[in-house]
Amino acid sequence: MYVAVKGGERAIDNAHRWLEDERRGDRKVTDLSVDQIKTQLSLSIAKVMAEGSLFDPELASLAIKQARGDLIEAIFLIRAYRTTLPRFGVGKPINTDKMIAKRRISATFKDIPGGQLLGPTFDYTHRLLDFKLLADGSIDEFEPGKDTEQMFQHVTQLLNNEGIIETEETSSSEADSPDLTRQPLEIPANRALRLQALTRSDEGFLLGMAYSTQRGFGRNHPFVGELRIGLISVEFEIPELGFNIEIAEIEISECETVNQFLGSKIHPPKFTRGYGFVFGQSERKAISMALVDRALRWKELGEVSDGAPAQDEEFVLYHGDNIQATGFVEHIKLPHYVDFQAELELIRKIRKTAFEAKKDE
Protein backbone atom coordinates (compact mmCIF):
# COMPACT_ATOMS: atom_id res chain seq x y z
CA MET A 1 0.00 0.00 0.00
CA TYR A 2 1.17 3.51 -0.62
CA VAL A 3 -0.59 6.62 0.64
CA ALA A 4 -0.52 10.10 -0.83
CA VAL A 5 2.46 12.01 0.49
CA LYS A 6 2.24 15.77 0.29
CA GLY A 7 5.10 18.18 0.11
CA GLY A 8 6.98 16.82 -2.89
CA GLU A 9 5.53 19.10 -5.57
CA ARG A 10 8.41 21.55 -5.75
CA ALA A 11 10.98 18.75 -5.73
CA ILE A 12 9.07 16.91 -8.46
CA ASP A 13 8.75 20.02 -10.63
CA ASN A 14 12.43 20.72 -10.32
CA ALA A 15 13.36 17.10 -10.97
CA HIS A 16 11.34 17.20 -14.20
CA ARG A 17 12.91 20.48 -15.26
CA TRP A 18 16.35 19.02 -14.68
CA LEU A 19 15.28 15.93 -16.64
CA GLU A 20 14.37 18.15 -19.61
CA ASP A 21 17.65 19.95 -19.35
CA GLU A 22 19.61 16.69 -19.23
CA ARG A 23 17.65 15.38 -22.19
CA ARG A 24 18.77 18.35 -24.23
CA GLY A 25 22.34 17.82 -23.09
CA ASP A 26 25.28 19.97 -24.10
CA ARG A 27 23.89 23.03 -25.90
CA LYS A 28 27.03 23.23 -28.02
CA VAL A 29 25.87 20.04 -29.75
CA THR A 30 23.04 20.30 -32.31
CA ASP A 31 19.58 19.32 -31.04
CA LEU A 32 18.55 15.86 -32.24
CA SER A 33 15.51 16.14 -34.50
CA VAL A 34 12.59 13.71 -34.60
CA ASP A 35 13.26 13.35 -38.34
CA GLN A 36 16.84 12.31 -37.66
CA ILE A 37 15.65 9.66 -35.23
CA LYS A 38 12.97 8.52 -37.68
CA THR A 39 15.34 8.09 -40.58
CA GLN A 40 18.56 7.04 -38.84
CA LEU A 41 17.48 4.99 -35.82
CA SER A 42 14.88 2.97 -37.69
CA LEU A 43 15.48 -0.25 -35.79
CA SER A 44 14.80 1.47 -32.46
CA ILE A 45 11.62 2.83 -34.05
CA ALA A 46 10.67 -0.70 -35.06
CA LYS A 47 11.04 -1.94 -31.49
CA VAL A 48 9.01 0.93 -30.04
CA MET A 49 6.22 0.44 -32.60
CA ALA A 50 6.09 -3.35 -32.12
CA GLU A 51 6.11 -3.30 -28.34
CA GLY A 52 4.04 -0.14 -28.09
CA SER A 53 1.68 -2.00 -30.46
CA LEU A 54 1.04 1.09 -32.57
CA PHE A 55 2.46 1.54 -36.06
CA ASP A 56 3.41 5.21 -36.32
CA PRO A 57 7.10 5.95 -37.04
CA GLU A 58 6.79 9.64 -36.26
CA LEU A 59 5.25 9.08 -32.83
CA ALA A 60 7.80 6.38 -32.05
CA SER A 61 10.60 8.83 -32.91
CA LEU A 62 9.09 11.50 -30.70
CA ALA A 63 8.75 9.00 -27.87
CA ILE A 64 12.41 7.96 -28.22
CA LYS A 65 13.51 11.58 -28.11
CA GLN A 66 11.35 12.35 -25.10
CA ALA A 67 12.53 9.20 -23.31
CA ARG A 68 16.21 10.07 -23.87
CA GLY A 69 16.64 6.83 -25.79
CA ASP A 70 15.17 4.64 -23.04
CA LEU A 71 13.14 2.37 -25.30
CA ILE A 72 10.93 0.87 -22.60
CA GLU A 73 10.05 4.39 -21.42
CA ALA A 74 9.30 5.27 -25.08
CA ILE A 75 7.07 2.19 -25.41
CA PHE A 76 5.28 3.27 -22.23
CA LEU A 77 4.58 6.70 -23.79
CA ILE A 78 3.20 5.04 -26.94
CA ARG A 79 0.99 2.65 -24.97
CA ALA A 80 -0.36 5.55 -22.92
CA TYR A 81 -1.06 7.63 -26.03
CA ARG A 82 -2.74 4.72 -27.78
CA THR A 83 -5.30 4.38 -25.02
CA THR A 84 -6.53 7.92 -25.76
CA LEU A 85 -7.41 7.09 -29.38
CA PRO A 86 -10.74 5.76 -30.58
CA ARG A 87 -10.58 2.60 -32.68
CA PHE A 88 -12.31 2.94 -36.03
CA GLY A 89 -12.37 -0.77 -36.71
CA VAL A 90 -10.40 -3.87 -37.57
CA GLY A 91 -8.36 -4.30 -40.73
CA LYS A 92 -8.67 -7.23 -43.15
CA PRO A 93 -6.08 -9.95 -42.58
CA ILE A 94 -2.77 -8.94 -44.15
CA ASN A 95 -1.61 -11.13 -47.03
CA THR A 96 2.16 -11.39 -46.77
CA ASP A 97 2.38 -13.04 -50.23
CA LYS A 98 1.99 -9.51 -51.58
CA MET A 99 4.93 -8.10 -49.66
CA ILE A 100 7.34 -5.69 -51.33
CA ALA A 101 10.34 -7.51 -49.89
CA LYS A 102 13.56 -5.86 -48.78
CA ARG A 103 14.80 -9.14 -47.46
CA ARG A 104 13.71 -12.72 -47.98
CA ILE A 105 15.81 -15.70 -47.03
CA SER A 106 15.36 -19.39 -46.37
CA ALA A 107 17.63 -21.62 -44.33
CA THR A 108 15.95 -24.79 -45.60
CA PHE A 109 16.27 -24.51 -49.37
CA LYS A 110 19.05 -22.94 -51.35
CA ASP A 111 17.09 -22.51 -54.54
CA ILE A 112 13.72 -21.04 -53.70
CA PRO A 113 11.54 -19.60 -56.45
CA GLY A 114 12.20 -15.85 -56.45
CA GLY A 115 15.63 -16.35 -54.91
CA GLN A 116 17.22 -15.35 -51.65
CA LEU A 117 17.43 -11.61 -51.08
CA LEU A 118 19.77 -10.57 -48.30
CA GLY A 119 18.52 -7.01 -47.99
CA PRO A 120 20.12 -4.45 -45.65
CA THR A 121 21.40 -7.00 -43.12
CA PHE A 122 24.01 -7.03 -40.38
CA ASP A 123 24.64 -10.71 -41.21
CA TYR A 124 28.13 -11.42 -42.57
CA THR A 125 29.45 -8.08 -41.32
CA HIS A 126 32.60 -8.50 -39.26
CA ARG A 127 31.26 -6.64 -36.27
CA LEU A 128 34.24 -4.34 -36.28
CA LEU A 129 33.63 -0.80 -35.14
CA ASP A 130 33.64 1.52 -38.12
CA PHE A 131 35.72 4.47 -37.01
CA LYS A 132 34.89 6.31 -40.22
CA LEU A 133 31.47 7.05 -38.70
CA LEU A 134 33.21 8.82 -35.85
CA ALA A 135 34.93 11.19 -38.19
CA ASP A 136 33.02 11.74 -41.41
CA GLY A 137 29.55 10.37 -41.84
CA SER A 138 29.35 10.61 -45.61
CA ILE A 139 28.17 7.33 -47.12
CA ASP A 140 27.65 6.65 -50.82
CA GLU A 141 24.07 6.06 -51.87
CA PHE A 142 23.32 2.44 -52.63
CA GLU A 143 22.71 2.13 -56.36
CA PRO A 144 19.61 0.08 -57.17
CA GLY A 145 19.86 -2.88 -59.56
CA LYS A 146 17.73 -3.67 -62.56
CA ASP A 147 13.94 -3.58 -62.71
CA THR A 148 12.36 -6.72 -61.38
CA GLU A 149 9.07 -8.22 -60.35
CA GLN A 150 8.39 -9.86 -57.02
CA MET A 151 5.83 -12.55 -56.29
CA PHE A 152 7.09 -14.87 -53.64
CA GLN A 153 5.28 -18.01 -52.73
CA HIS A 154 5.87 -18.91 -49.11
CA VAL A 155 8.48 -21.62 -48.64
CA THR A 156 6.13 -23.53 -46.34
CA GLN A 157 3.70 -23.58 -49.27
CA LEU A 158 6.30 -25.52 -51.26
CA LEU A 159 6.44 -28.15 -48.51
CA ASN A 160 2.68 -28.05 -48.34
CA ASN A 161 2.46 -29.04 -51.99
CA GLU A 162 4.16 -32.28 -51.00
CA GLY A 163 1.92 -32.63 -47.97
CA ILE A 164 4.85 -32.98 -45.61
CA ILE A 165 4.08 -30.02 -43.36
CA GLU A 166 0.99 -29.20 -41.37
CA THR A 167 -1.33 -26.70 -43.03
CA GLU A 168 -2.51 -23.57 -41.28
CA GLU A 169 -6.24 -23.36 -41.69
CA THR A 170 -8.77 -20.68 -40.90
CA SER A 171 -11.05 -21.38 -38.02
CA SER A 172 -14.82 -21.06 -38.18
CA SER A 173 -14.95 -18.98 -35.00
CA GLU A 174 -12.53 -16.33 -36.19
CA ALA A 175 -15.12 -13.56 -36.23
CA ASP A 176 -14.49 -13.26 -32.53
CA SER A 177 -10.71 -13.19 -32.59
CA PRO A 178 -9.77 -12.51 -28.98
CA ASP A 179 -8.21 -9.11 -28.35
CA LEU A 180 -6.16 -8.63 -25.21
CA THR A 181 -6.44 -4.85 -25.49
CA ARG A 182 -10.18 -5.24 -24.93
CA GLN A 183 -10.49 -8.24 -22.60
CA PRO A 184 -7.91 -9.17 -19.98
CA LEU A 185 -5.62 -11.98 -21.10
CA GLU A 186 -6.92 -15.26 -19.74
CA ILE A 187 -5.26 -18.64 -19.58
CA PRO A 188 -5.60 -21.01 -21.39
CA ALA A 189 -5.23 -18.75 -24.42
CA ASN A 190 -5.78 -19.96 -27.97
CA ARG A 191 -2.97 -19.59 -30.48
CA ALA A 192 -4.36 -16.35 -31.97
CA LEU A 193 -4.38 -14.70 -28.55
CA ARG A 194 -0.91 -16.04 -27.76
CA LEU A 195 0.45 -14.55 -30.98
CA GLN A 196 -1.07 -11.16 -30.19
CA ALA A 197 0.63 -11.26 -26.80
CA LEU A 198 3.94 -12.43 -28.27
CA THR A 199 4.09 -9.82 -31.02
CA ARG A 200 3.90 -7.03 -28.42
CA SER A 201 6.15 -8.79 -25.92
CA ASP A 202 9.57 -7.57 -24.98
CA GLU A 203 12.18 -8.57 -27.55
CA GLY A 204 14.76 -9.45 -24.91
CA PHE A 205 12.32 -11.62 -22.98
CA LEU A 206 11.28 -13.50 -26.13
CA LEU A 207 14.89 -13.88 -27.19
CA GLY A 208 15.75 -15.43 -23.83
CA MET A 209 12.74 -17.76 -24.00
CA ALA A 210 13.58 -18.79 -27.56
CA TYR A 211 17.22 -19.37 -26.64
CA SER A 212 16.20 -21.56 -23.72
CA THR A 213 14.23 -23.85 -26.04
CA GLN A 214 17.24 -24.27 -28.29
CA ARG A 215 19.45 -25.10 -25.35
CA GLY A 216 17.13 -27.89 -24.30
CA PHE A 217 14.47 -26.38 -22.05
CA GLY A 218 11.58 -27.56 -24.19
CA ARG A 219 11.27 -29.47 -27.39
CA ASN A 220 12.32 -27.35 -30.32
CA HIS A 221 14.43 -28.28 -33.33
CA PRO A 222 13.57 -25.61 -35.84
CA PHE A 223 14.84 -24.46 -39.19
CA VAL A 224 13.99 -21.02 -40.48
CA GLY A 225 11.84 -21.98 -43.44
CA GLU A 226 11.56 -18.38 -44.42
CA LEU A 227 12.24 -14.93 -43.10
CA ARG A 228 10.96 -11.89 -44.92
CA ILE A 229 10.94 -8.17 -44.24
CA GLY A 230 9.18 -5.59 -46.34
CA LEU A 231 6.21 -3.36 -47.01
CA ILE A 232 2.67 -4.57 -46.95
CA SER A 233 -0.68 -2.86 -47.53
CA VAL A 234 -3.40 -3.03 -44.93
CA GLU A 235 -6.99 -3.18 -46.15
CA PHE A 236 -9.86 -1.75 -44.20
CA GLU A 237 -13.57 -1.59 -44.95
CA ILE A 238 -14.78 2.02 -44.93
CA PRO A 239 -17.97 1.89 -42.85
CA GLU A 240 -19.67 4.69 -44.83
CA LEU A 241 -18.95 3.03 -48.16
CA GLY A 242 -19.06 -0.70 -47.45
CA PHE A 243 -15.96 -1.57 -49.50
CA ASN A 244 -12.29 -2.06 -48.72
CA ILE A 245 -9.50 0.38 -49.37
CA GLU A 246 -5.79 0.02 -48.73
CA ILE A 247 -5.69 2.43 -45.83
CA ALA A 248 -2.07 2.00 -44.80
CA GLU A 249 1.28 0.64 -45.79
CA ILE A 250 3.45 -0.77 -43.04
CA GLU A 251 6.77 -2.54 -42.70
CA ILE A 252 6.72 -5.95 -41.06
CA SER A 253 9.00 -8.91 -40.39
CA GLU A 254 7.67 -12.43 -40.80
CA CYS A 255 9.33 -15.69 -39.82
CA GLU A 256 8.15 -19.23 -40.42
CA THR A 257 9.96 -22.09 -38.77
CA VAL A 258 9.87 -25.71 -39.83
CA ASN A 259 9.98 -27.97 -36.80
CA GLN A 260 10.12 -31.65 -36.11
CA PHE A 261 7.45 -34.07 -36.67
CA LEU A 262 4.03 -34.90 -35.60
CA GLY A 263 2.57 -38.23 -36.68
CA SER A 264 1.29 -41.64 -35.78
CA LYS A 265 0.86 -45.05 -37.37
CA ILE A 266 -2.30 -43.80 -39.09
CA HIS A 267 -1.13 -40.31 -40.01
CA PRO A 268 2.34 -40.24 -41.56
CA PRO A 269 4.70 -37.77 -39.92
CA LYS A 270 4.63 -34.13 -40.91
CA PHE A 271 6.74 -31.13 -40.12
CA THR A 272 5.13 -28.69 -37.70
CA ARG A 273 5.34 -24.91 -37.73
CA GLY A 274 5.99 -21.85 -35.64
CA TYR A 275 5.03 -18.34 -36.70
CA GLY A 276 6.47 -14.92 -36.04
CA PHE A 277 5.01 -11.62 -37.22
CA VAL A 278 6.29 -8.29 -35.94
CA PHE A 279 5.91 -4.61 -36.89
CA GLY A 280 9.00 -3.07 -38.47
CA GLN A 281 12.38 -4.58 -39.29
CA SER A 282 12.65 -6.82 -36.23
CA GLU A 283 13.95 -10.17 -37.41
CA ARG A 284 15.54 -11.22 -34.12
CA LYS A 285 12.14 -10.87 -32.52
CA ALA A 286 10.28 -12.51 -35.41
CA ILE A 287 12.53 -15.59 -35.16
CA SER A 288 12.23 -15.66 -31.37
CA MET A 289 8.46 -15.35 -31.62
CA ALA A 290 8.23 -18.31 -34.02
CA LEU A 291 10.31 -20.47 -31.66
CA VAL A 292 8.24 -19.55 -28.64
CA ASP A 293 4.98 -19.99 -30.57
CA ARG A 294 6.06 -23.52 -31.46
CA ALA A 295 7.15 -24.30 -27.91
CA LEU A 296 3.76 -23.20 -26.57
CA ARG A 297 1.93 -25.50 -28.99
CA TRP A 298 2.97 -28.75 -27.26
CA LYS A 299 -0.51 -29.49 -25.93
CA GLU A 300 -2.42 -29.04 -29.19
CA LEU A 301 0.19 -31.16 -30.99
CA GLY A 302 -0.19 -33.95 -28.47
CA GLU A 303 3.36 -33.70 -27.17
CA VAL A 304 4.49 -34.23 -23.61
CA SER A 305 5.67 -31.04 -21.91
CA ASP A 306 9.16 -31.03 -20.45
CA GLY A 307 7.86 -28.48 -17.95
CA ALA A 308 10.21 -25.95 -19.50
CA PRO A 309 9.55 -22.22 -18.95
CA ALA A 310 9.00 -21.58 -22.67
CA GLN A 311 6.26 -24.24 -22.74
CA ASP A 312 4.38 -22.64 -19.85
CA GLU A 313 1.93 -20.21 -21.42
CA GLU A 314 1.08 -18.52 -18.16
CA PHE A 315 4.76 -17.89 -17.52
CA VAL A 316 5.46 -16.64 -21.04
CA LEU A 317 2.32 -14.59 -21.69
CA TYR A 318 2.10 -12.98 -18.26
CA HIS A 319 5.73 -11.95 -18.07
CA GLY A 320 6.59 -10.85 -21.60
CA ASP A 321 4.87 -7.48 -21.51
CA ASN A 322 7.61 -5.02 -20.62
CA ILE A 323 5.21 -2.24 -19.59
CA GLN A 324 3.38 -4.44 -17.11
CA ALA A 325 6.73 -5.79 -15.96
CA THR A 326 8.40 -2.44 -15.53
CA GLY A 327 5.34 -1.03 -13.79
CA PHE A 328 5.35 -3.73 -11.18
CA VAL A 329 9.09 -4.06 -10.75
CA GLU A 330 9.76 -0.35 -10.59
CA HIS A 331 6.83 0.59 -8.38
CA ILE A 332 8.69 -0.72 -5.34
CA LYS A 333 10.88 2.38 -5.43
CA LEU A 334 7.85 4.62 -4.78
CA PRO A 335 7.01 5.62 -1.20
CA HIS A 336 5.89 2.60 0.84
CA TYR A 337 6.33 4.32 4.18
CA VAL A 338 3.19 2.91 5.77
CA ASP A 339 3.84 -0.68 4.64
CA PHE A 340 7.37 -0.47 5.86
CA GLN A 341 6.31 1.06 9.17
CA ALA A 342 4.07 -1.96 9.71
CA GLU A 343 6.96 -4.32 8.94
CA LEU A 344 9.23 -2.39 11.30
CA GLU A 345 6.76 -2.63 14.12
CA LEU A 346 6.28 -6.30 13.48
CA ILE A 347 9.97 -7.13 13.52
CA ARG A 348 10.53 -5.03 16.67
CA LYS A 349 7.71 -6.88 18.39
CA ILE A 350 9.07 -10.29 17.38
CA ARG A 351 12.56 -9.38 18.49
CA LYS A 352 11.29 -8.05 21.80
CA THR A 353 9.38 -11.27 22.46
CA ALA A 354 12.44 -13.29 21.53
CA PHE A 355 14.71 -11.31 23.86
CA GLU A 356 12.25 -11.54 26.71
CA ALA A 357 11.92 -15.28 26.21
CA LYS A 358 15.70 -15.58 26.35
CA LYS A 359 15.86 -13.49 29.52
CA ASP A 360 13.35 -15.76 31.17
CA GLU A 361 15.42 -18.88 30.49
Added chain:
Amino acid sequence: MLLGRSKWLSYLAKSSESDLVGLYESTGLDPSYTYLRKPEIGTIMATARIGNTGQKFNAGEISVTRCSIQLEDGKIVGHGYVQGRSKKKSTVAALCDALMQSDKRTLIESKIVIKLKEIEKKRHDLIKRKAEKTKVDFFTLVRGEDEK
Protein backbone atom coordinates in the same frame (compact mmCIF):
# COMPACT_ATOMS: atom_id res chain seq x y z
CA MET B 1 -7.61 5.59 -67.40
CA LEU B 2 -10.58 5.08 -65.14
CA LEU B 3 -9.84 4.24 -61.57
CA GLY B 4 -12.44 2.88 -59.21
CA ARG B 5 -13.18 4.71 -55.98
CA SER B 6 -11.52 2.05 -53.84
CA LYS B 7 -8.29 2.50 -55.84
CA TRP B 8 -8.19 6.27 -55.64
CA LEU B 9 -9.01 6.25 -51.93
CA SER B 10 -6.13 3.79 -51.45
CA TYR B 11 -3.58 6.01 -53.20
CA LEU B 12 -4.79 9.01 -51.19
CA ALA B 13 -4.65 7.06 -47.91
CA LYS B 14 -1.12 5.69 -48.35
CA SER B 15 0.48 8.85 -49.76
CA SER B 16 2.76 11.05 -47.71
CA GLU B 17 1.18 14.24 -46.42
CA SER B 18 3.70 16.42 -48.23
CA ASP B 19 3.11 14.68 -51.59
CA LEU B 20 -0.66 14.84 -51.32
CA VAL B 21 -0.93 18.38 -50.03
CA GLY B 22 1.73 19.61 -52.49
CA LEU B 23 -0.05 18.08 -55.48
CA TYR B 24 -3.43 19.34 -54.32
CA GLU B 25 -2.19 22.90 -53.86
CA SER B 26 -0.59 22.82 -57.31
CA THR B 27 -4.06 22.39 -58.87
CA GLY B 28 -5.07 25.81 -57.51
CA LEU B 29 -8.48 24.44 -56.53
CA ASP B 30 -10.04 25.84 -53.40
CA PRO B 31 -13.68 24.72 -53.27
CA SER B 32 -15.99 25.68 -50.41
CA TYR B 33 -16.98 22.78 -48.21
CA THR B 34 -18.41 21.93 -44.84
CA TYR B 35 -17.35 19.13 -42.53
CA LEU B 36 -19.90 16.36 -42.02
CA ARG B 37 -17.39 14.83 -39.64
CA LYS B 38 -14.46 16.88 -38.43
CA PRO B 39 -11.01 15.29 -38.72
CA GLU B 40 -10.53 12.72 -36.00
CA ILE B 41 -7.39 10.76 -35.13
CA GLY B 42 -7.82 7.11 -34.22
CA THR B 43 -6.54 3.65 -34.96
CA ILE B 44 -7.40 0.50 -36.79
CA MET B 45 -6.37 -2.91 -35.51
CA ALA B 46 -4.22 -4.70 -38.08
CA THR B 47 -4.77 -8.44 -38.33
CA ALA B 48 -2.72 -11.21 -39.87
CA ARG B 49 -3.14 -14.94 -40.32
CA ILE B 50 -1.02 -17.60 -38.64
CA GLY B 51 1.35 -18.78 -41.36
CA ASN B 52 -0.44 -16.32 -43.67
CA THR B 53 -3.26 -18.84 -44.27
CA GLY B 54 -4.42 -19.85 -40.80
CA GLN B 55 -6.41 -18.37 -37.99
CA LYS B 56 -6.67 -14.60 -37.76
CA PHE B 57 -4.94 -12.76 -34.91
CA ASN B 58 -4.61 -9.14 -33.83
CA ALA B 59 -1.20 -7.85 -34.81
CA GLY B 60 -1.26 -4.31 -33.41
CA GLU B 61 -2.79 -0.96 -34.21
CA ILE B 62 -2.03 1.63 -36.89
CA SER B 63 -2.72 5.34 -36.51
CA VAL B 64 -5.23 6.74 -38.99
CA THR B 65 -7.22 9.95 -39.41
CA ARG B 66 -10.68 10.30 -40.89
CA CYS B 67 -13.08 13.06 -41.82
CA SER B 68 -16.02 13.58 -44.17
CA ILE B 69 -16.76 16.73 -46.10
CA GLN B 70 -19.50 18.01 -48.37
CA LEU B 71 -18.79 20.37 -51.25
CA GLU B 72 -20.96 23.50 -51.32
CA ASP B 73 -21.18 23.08 -55.06
CA GLY B 74 -23.26 20.02 -55.92
CA LYS B 75 -23.44 18.77 -52.32
CA ILE B 76 -21.04 15.93 -53.12
CA VAL B 77 -19.72 13.98 -50.11
CA GLY B 78 -16.08 12.93 -49.79
CA HIS B 79 -14.42 10.71 -47.21
CA GLY B 80 -10.83 11.06 -46.07
CA TYR B 81 -9.60 7.91 -44.36
CA VAL B 82 -5.79 8.17 -44.32
CA GLN B 83 -2.76 6.66 -42.62
CA GLY B 84 -1.10 8.77 -39.94
CA ARG B 85 -2.18 11.61 -37.72
CA SER B 86 -2.61 14.50 -40.13
CA LYS B 87 -5.90 16.36 -40.12
CA LYS B 88 -4.74 18.33 -43.13
CA LYS B 89 -4.00 15.16 -45.10
CA SER B 90 -7.38 13.70 -44.16
CA THR B 91 -9.21 16.85 -45.25
CA VAL B 92 -7.36 17.08 -48.56
CA ALA B 93 -8.04 13.38 -49.20
CA ALA B 94 -11.76 13.92 -48.53
CA LEU B 95 -11.78 16.92 -50.88
CA CYS B 96 -10.05 14.87 -53.59
CA ASP B 97 -12.57 12.06 -53.09
CA ALA B 98 -15.47 14.50 -53.53
CA LEU B 99 -13.86 16.23 -56.51
CA MET B 100 -13.24 12.84 -58.14
CA GLN B 101 -17.03 12.51 -58.21
CA SER B 102 -17.49 15.96 -59.74
CA ASP B 103 -16.75 17.52 -63.13
CA LYS B 104 -13.18 18.11 -61.87
CA ARG B 105 -12.48 14.39 -62.04
CA THR B 106 -10.09 14.46 -65.00
CA LEU B 107 -8.03 17.18 -63.40
CA ILE B 108 -7.83 15.51 -59.96
CA GLU B 109 -7.13 12.13 -61.49
CA SER B 110 -4.32 13.29 -63.73
CA LYS B 111 -2.75 15.86 -61.42
CA ILE B 112 -3.08 14.02 -58.11
CA VAL B 113 -4.23 10.41 -58.11
CA ILE B 114 -2.11 9.18 -61.03
CA LYS B 115 0.86 11.09 -59.65
CA LEU B 116 0.44 9.42 -56.25
CA LYS B 117 0.18 6.07 -57.98
CA GLU B 118 3.45 6.77 -59.79
CA ILE B 119 5.16 7.88 -56.58
CA GLU B 120 4.05 4.68 -54.88
CA LYS B 121 5.23 2.52 -57.78
CA LYS B 122 8.57 4.28 -57.80
CA ARG B 123 8.97 3.70 -54.07
CA HIS B 124 8.16 0.01 -54.48
CA ASP B 125 10.36 -0.39 -57.56
CA LEU B 126 13.29 1.15 -55.74
CA ILE B 127 13.00 -1.39 -52.92
CA LYS B 128 12.69 -4.26 -55.41
CA ARG B 129 15.67 -3.05 -57.40
CA LYS B 130 17.83 -2.65 -54.31
CA ALA B 131 16.74 -6.07 -53.04
CA GLU B 132 17.50 -7.59 -56.44
CA LYS B 133 21.07 -6.40 -56.10
CA THR B 134 21.41 -8.40 -52.86
CA LYS B 135 20.10 -11.62 -54.45
CA VAL B 136 22.37 -14.55 -53.72
CA ASP B 137 23.75 -16.23 -56.80
CA PHE B 138 24.63 -19.72 -55.67
CA PHE B 139 26.98 -21.70 -57.79
CA THR B 140 28.38 -25.14 -57.20
CA LEU B 141 32.00 -25.86 -57.84
CA VAL B 142 32.62 -28.92 -59.95
CA ARG B 143 34.91 -31.15 -57.96
CA GLY B 144 37.76 -32.97 -59.68
CA GLU B 145 36.66 -36.51 -58.92
CA ASP B 146 33.34 -36.00 -60.75
CA GLU B 147 34.98 -35.05 -64.03
CA LYS B 148 35.10 -38.20 -66.08
